[in-house]
Amino acid sequence: MVYDINEKRVNKVLKIARKYLTWVQNSVLEGEITEAKFIKLKYELKNIIKEDEDSIIFYIFRTKLYTKRETMGKEKGKEERII
Amino acid sequence: MVYDINEKRVNKVLKIARKYLTWVQNSVLEGEITEAKFIKLKYELKNIIKEDEDSIIFYIFRTKLYTKRETMGKEKGKEERII
Numbered sequence: 364m365v366y367d368i369n370e371k372r373v374n375k376v377l378k379i380a381r382k383y384l385t386w387v388q389n390s391v392l393e394g395e396i397t398e399a400k401f402i403k404l405k406y407e408l409k410n411i412i413k414e415d416e417d418s419i420i421f422y423i424f425r426t427k428l429y430t431k432r433e434t435m436g437k438e439k440g441k442e443e444r445i446i
Numbered sequence: 447m448v449y450d451i452n453e454k455r456v457n458k459v460l461k462i463a464r465k466y467l468t469w470v471q472n473s474v475l476e477g478e479i480t481e482a483k484f485i486k487l488k489y490e491l492k493n494i495i496k497e498d499e500d501s502i503i504f505y506i507f508r509t510k511l512y513t514k515r516e517t518m519g520k521e522k523g524k525e526e527r528i529i
Contacts, residue, residue: 365448365471365473365474367471367472367473367474387503388448388449388450388501388503389450389473389501390448390450390472390473390474391448391450391473391503405516405518408518409518412518412519413519414518414519414520415519415520416519416520417518417519417520418471418472418517418518418519418520418521419517419518419519420470420471420474420515420516420517421514421515421516421517421518422505422507422513422514422515423513423514423515423516424505424507424512424513425512425513425514426512428512429507429508429509429511429512429513430505430506430507430508430512430513431504431505431506431508432503432504432505432506433488433503433504433506434501434502434503434504435488435491435492435495435497435500435501435502435504436495436496436497436498436499436500436501436502437497437498437499437500437501438501
């Protein structure tokens with residue numbers, strides 16, 4: 364999940380998203396999620412965001428077989444993920 | 447490609463990335479890219495970023511069959527993509 368949210372609402376959005384996903388970089392979260400929880404997440408976000416100002420994109424991988432993740436530089440969310 | 451780059455270097459990073467990919471949201475680019483060009487992109491970025499301050503993540507989809515993209519709210523890159 365990547366988001367670009369007005370600063371008035373960004374903390375609320377992050378708080379919701381972190382109930383379901385793990386923060387990995389500024390404005391980026393990742394995680395495994397069931398279809399039911401994904402629907403809940405989107406429902407909660409919809410109540411917070413302003414459709415004409417904010418933007419969220421979900422990239423959904425149904426399998427890990429054909430996907431890869433590569434990083435360069437610092438892994439910002441790492442400390443948190445270890446905890 | 448998602449990036450979190452110190453503001454001193456962020457414009458350079460975006461300029462490089464846009465030679466290969468399309469900007470779709472603050473700090474997010476997408477695109478189809480050959481393996482050779484992907485290597486070039488990473489090489490160019492490596493010369494700009496500071497490994498201990500900046501962070502870039504690439505999510506690579508080898509096929510579109512098992513992936514989906516969903517958006518909520520505004521599609522910020524859309525105007526640009528139409529042009």
